[in-house]
Amino acid sequence: MGRKFVVGGNWKMNGDKKQVTDIIETLKKGPLDPNVEVVVGVPAIYLAYVQSIVPSSIEVAAQNCWKVAKGAFTGEISPAMIKDIGSNWVILGHSERRTIFGEKDDLVAEKVAHALENGLKVIACIGETLEEREAGKTEEVVFRQTQALVPAIGSNWGNVVLAYEPVWAIGTGKTATPQQAQDVHASLRSWLAKNVSADVAASVRIQYGGSVTAANAKELAACPDIDGFLVGGASLKPEFVDIVNATK
Numbered sequence: 001m002g003r004k005f006v007v008g009g010n011w012k013m014n015g016d017k018k019q020v021t022d023i024i025e026t027l028k029k030g031p032l033d034p035n036v037e038v039v040v041g042v043p044a045i046y047l048a049y050v051q052s053i054v055p056s057s058i059e060v061a062a063q064n065c066w067k068v069a070k071g072a073f074t075g076e077i078s079p080a081m082i083k084d085i086g087s088n089w090v091i092l093g094h095s096e097r098r099t100i101f102g103e104k105d106d107l108v109a110e111k112v113a114h115a116l117e118n119g120l121k122v123i124a125c126i127g128e129t130l131e132e133r134e135a136g137k138t139e140e141v142v143f144r145q146t147q148a149l150v151p152a153i154g155s156n157w158g159n160v161v162l163a164y165e166p167v168w169a170i171g172t173g174k175t176a177t178p179q180q181a182q183d184v185h186a187s188l189r190s191w192l193a194k195n196v197s198a199d200v201a202a203s204v205r206i207q208y209g210g211s212v213t214a215a216n217a218k219e220l221a222a223c224p225d226i227d228g229f230l231v232g233g234a235s236l237k238p239e240f241v242d243i244v245n246a247t248k
């Protein structure tokens with residue numbers, strides 16, 4: 001079976017009640033290609049509200065969660081809480097979590113393991129910095145980040161989407177060229193074939209993220225190993241509809 005295109009909107013720490021309502025209204029009008037899975041990544045405080053107003057064709061993700069079920073972890077939310085309000089997804093390991101909040105590979109892996117054990121689907125983010133790319137270390141970095149996830153994911157690859165987001169392309173307007181993105185996606189797939197299994201390599205969906213817009217989405221979507229997008233800034237705008245529809 002082919003890999004279903006999956007487009008995530010990562011709203012990050014943006015929006016207020018009116019704006020998030022407007023975004024969902026825009027998505028409801030669409031029309032959105034029914035062959036594409038759409039997941040909106042919502043600030044924790046609006047998760048339950050957004051979950052209550054989305055049509056069933058749109059899925060809702062938290063942008064982070066903690067690695068245990070409950071307890072004295074002030075400010076955190078658990079996968080069980082995300083499930084409890086009806087959402088089924090979480091974004092983990094985003095480069096902003098890694099760089100601003102100091103999340104290392106092993107913590108990201110622990111979170112991924114716990115989220116999967118609790119029945120969430122996970123968008124797991126990886127990607128190199130500009131310095132790492134310029135030092136020729138792109139593959140080394142994304143393979144290391146993915147390797148850390150392998151034991152955490154175990155046999156749960158069906159509930160994981162990988163998001164390749166080169167850090168230098170996030171929020172900079174500097175998109176990876178389709179060739180740059182395709183090259184990394186293809187190397188990741190070969191790495192997965194060698195280090196996990198041929199099945200996982202063929203079936204796991206790999207999103208590209210980093211300055212995706214309606215203007216560049218079609219060309220990126222045409223690449224054989226790009227199976228969707230994780231969209232930041234443009235996911236707050238009406239053009240997100242065109243990005244979802246990029247494979248049409």
Ligand SMILES: O=C(CO)COP(=O)(O)O
Pocket residue numbers: 010094165169170171172173209210211212230231232233234
């Ligand atoms: O970080 C991103 C999505 O998770 C990408 O952000 P931008 O689309 O704003 O570059």
